[in-house]
Amino acid sequence: MSVPVSLGAVPRRLGAFAWQAVLPVALVLGYQVAASAARNPFFPALPDIWQAFVTSWTGPGFTRDVAPSLIDLFAGYVLGVASGLAGGIVLGRAPRVRAALNPLVSFALTLPPVALLPLFLMLLGIGPQMQIGVIAFSVFFTLLINTTEGLRSADPALGDLSAVYRIGGLRRLLVVQLPAAAPYILAAMRTCLSTAVLVMVVSEMVGASQGIGAQTLLAQQSFAYEQMWAGMLLLAVLGCLLNALFTLAERAVLRRAGLLPATSTGARP
Amino acid sequence: MTAVSAPTGQWPLLRAETLAKTYHTPAGAHEAVRDVTFDVHAGEVVSIVGPSGAGKTTLLRILAGLLAPTSGRVLLSGVPVEGPPQGAALVFQDYSRSLLPWLSVLGNVTLPLRSARVPRAEAADRARQALASVGLEGKEKLRPRELSGGMQQRVSIARALAYQPRLLLMDEPFASVDAQTRMDLEDLVLPLREQYGMTIVTVTHDIDEAVYLSDRVVVLSPPPSTVSAVVDIPLPAPRSQTATKEDPRFGRLRHRVLDLVRRPEPAAPATTQERILNR
Numbered sequence: 001m002s003v004p005v006s007l008g009a010v011p012r013r014l015g016a017f018a019w020q021a022v023l024p025v026a027l028v029l030g031y032q033v034a035a036s037a038a039r040n041p042f043f044p045a046l047p048d049i050w051q052a053f054v055t056s057w058t059g060p061g062f063t064r065d066v067a068p069s070l071i072d073l074f075a076g077y078v079l080g081v082a083s084g085l086a087g088g089i090v091l092g093r094a095p096r097v098r099a100a101l102n103p104l105v106s107f108a109l110t111l112p113p114v115a116l117l118p119l120f121l122m123l124l125g126i127g128p129q130m131q132i133g134v135i136a137f138s139v140f141f142t143l144l145i146n147t148t149e150g151l152r153s154a155d156p157a158l159g160d161l162s163a164v165y166r167i168g169g170l171r172r173l174l175v176v177q178l179p180a181a182a183p184y185i186l187a188a189m190r191t192c193l194s195t196a197v198l199v200m201v202v203s204e205m206v207g208a209s210q211g212i213g214a215q216t217l218l219a220q221q222s223f224a225y226e227q228m229w230a231g232m233l234l235l236a237v238l239g240c241l242l243n244a245l246f247t248l249a250e251r252a253v254l255r256r257a258g259l260l261p262a263t264s265t266g267a268r269p
Numbered sequence: 270m271t272a273v274s275a276p277t278g279q280w281p282l283l284r285a286e287t288l289a290k291t292y293h294t295p296a297g298a299h300e301a302v303r304d305v306t307f308d309v310h311a312g313e314v315v316s317i318v319g320p321s322g323a324g325k326t327t328l329l330r331i332l333a334g335l336l337a338p339t340s341g342r343v344l345l346s347g348v349p350v351e352g353p354p355q356g357a358a359l360v361f362q363d364y365s366r367s368l369l370p371w372l373s374v375l376g377n378v379t380l381p382l383r384s385a386r387v388p389r390a391e392a393a394d395r396a397r398q399a400l401a402s403v404g405l406e407g408k409e410k411l412r413p414r415e416l417s418g419g420m421q422q423r424v425s426i427a428r429a430l431a432y433q434p435r436l437l438l439m440d441e442p443f444a445s446v447d448a449q450t451r452m453d454l455e456d457l458v459l460p461l462r463e464q465y466g467m468t469i470v471t472v473t474h475d476i477d478e479a480v481y482l483s484d485r486v487v488v489l490s491p492p493p494s495t496v497s498a499v500v501d502i503p504l505p506a507p508r509s510q511t512a513t514k515e516d517p518r519f520g521r522l523r524h525r526v527l528d529l530v531r532r533p534e535p536a537a538p539a540t541t542q543e544r545i546l547n548r
């Protein structure tokens with residue numbers, strides 16, 4: 001889709017893009033200069049890190065460590081989003097249930113999921129189910145709260161519209177309420193994506209022998225610093241990539257829904 | 270559509286009975302409507318006029334069952350209204366907020382029909398016709414946001430028309446359209462009552478429009494509002510923008526309503542209309 005851009009905007013955009021590219025490159029070069037000057041085993045040279053990256057994370061390394069991590073991440077995230085969305089819909093439509101559960105939800109939201117890792121280890125044991133469980137848990141409450149809030153804070157005019165024209169049930173939920181709450185829900189999904197990566201890594205560090213987190217910690221403990229750096233590099237790349245993919249998907253959804261704020265005109269008197 | 274369509278005995282289709290509404294806000298109580306009583310008979314067009322802030326929207330929301338009055342009640346064919354009744358449509362004053370930005374124009378108009386289990390093809394048909402009748406042919410696929418304010422307002426009118434309600438409530442429905450379109454829409458609305466047996470209650474600022482459209486005009490006093498007068502408009506049907514508006518009786522009625530809006534009288538004498546006609 002082509003966006004009309006005024007002439008003055010082109011150099012500005014190029015400038016912004018150049019800056020976005022320059023900064024990481026400068027950081028990498030800076031690291032390389034510092035690392036070769038320091039000759040410290042904690043800071044291996046870039047080619048060595050890259051070598052470790054290729055051997056650890058591609059080929060058999062990919063199937064052994066990267067793929068299970070990604071599968072757990074995906075499963076936990078989807079499970080958490082789906083259950084949080086479902087719970088949020090229930091709470092958003094039932095004020096009584098919401099009021100009754102409110103203290104519990106507020107409490108659960110303040111608990112860092114990582115702090116509950118021992119509990120999850122105990123309940124679910126070691127294995128992917130533990131990782132998936134903690135990731136889903138970390139996503140669940142944020143989705144729950146935001147979905148509820150999105151449904152509750154919808155424009156009352158939409159409630160009037162549904163009442164007068166008797167739009168009810170599933171149609172009201174899908175066509176009127178959820179689209180109105182979409183910005184809240186998408187914001188929660190974005191926040192939760194980075195939380196999910198974090199929780200995945202930490203949960204693998206404490207309760208797994210395979211996976212990106214487990215391998216990275218193992219590398220540090222066995223003084224394989226190139227490999228440790230390769231792990232951190234992979235996590236950084238993964239984080240950026242997921243965020244970029246999410247942004248693309250979000251924009252596509254909002255554009256399809258005609259909700260992109262760029263075209264907003266606001267209410268006319 | 271049973272609630273509206275079964276007039277029983279001597280009951281008028283719609284009766285507003287000593288309606289009052291006081292809003293309670295953090296800033297204190299605000300009495301918007303003090304005492305409003307009037308009847309609307311089946312097939313009538315009744316306009317409500319009054320100064321800005323007189324509580325016209327409040328009144329219409331009470332009639333639509335969206336707002337509970339502080340006291341008094343609304344009767345539809347003699348049955349007290351407790352929520353939005355079946356077969357009634359409302360054209361909201363705040364039309365842009367009442368259109369769903371994520372649906373196309375056609376989607377917005379068909380939504381109430383689909384909720385009423387009208388089959389998809391028939392709903393689309395009715396929606397297209399209604400859109401064409403308000404001059405929005407070919408705009409079906411656009412989003413409300415891509416239309417001007419006046420066009421959005423017409424979408425919201427088309428949505429109400431396609432719904433084919435027995436009772437059509439409109440809150441300043443022609444406020445944002447140009448004079449020419451406004452006349453077209455006025456002339457569009459009038460035949461509807463014959464076509465669909467619609468009863469229409471409309472709120473307007475425009476005295477000309479009120480007199481032109483209505484069988485009766487309810488004039489509200491400044492807030493807290495009471496009914497200053499109910500003026501009968503015995504102009505012959507069918508009305509026409511040229512002949513009706515040139516009729517000397519039109520001028521006199523218009524003058525009378527204008528006087529009432531500007532300098533409200535405490536109570537409407539029963540002879541209002543005779544006096545005007547015999548002058």
Ligand SMILES: Nc1ncnc2c1ncn2[C@@H]1O[C@H](COP(=O)(O)OP(=O)(O)OP(=O)(O)O)[C@@H](O)[C@H]1O
Nearest residue numbers: 292293294299301320321322323324325326327328
């Ligand atoms: N939800 C509300 N809460 C508190 N006060 C309200 C509310 N809605 C309306 N009012 C007040 O009630 C009074 C009447 O408002 P209303 O919107 O019914 O007037 P109106 O006659 O429709 O005005 P306009 O011609 O400008 O549309 C106003 O003083 C308004 O501030």
Ligand SMILES: [Mg+2]
Nearest residue numbers: 325326327362
């Ligand atoms: Mg109003």
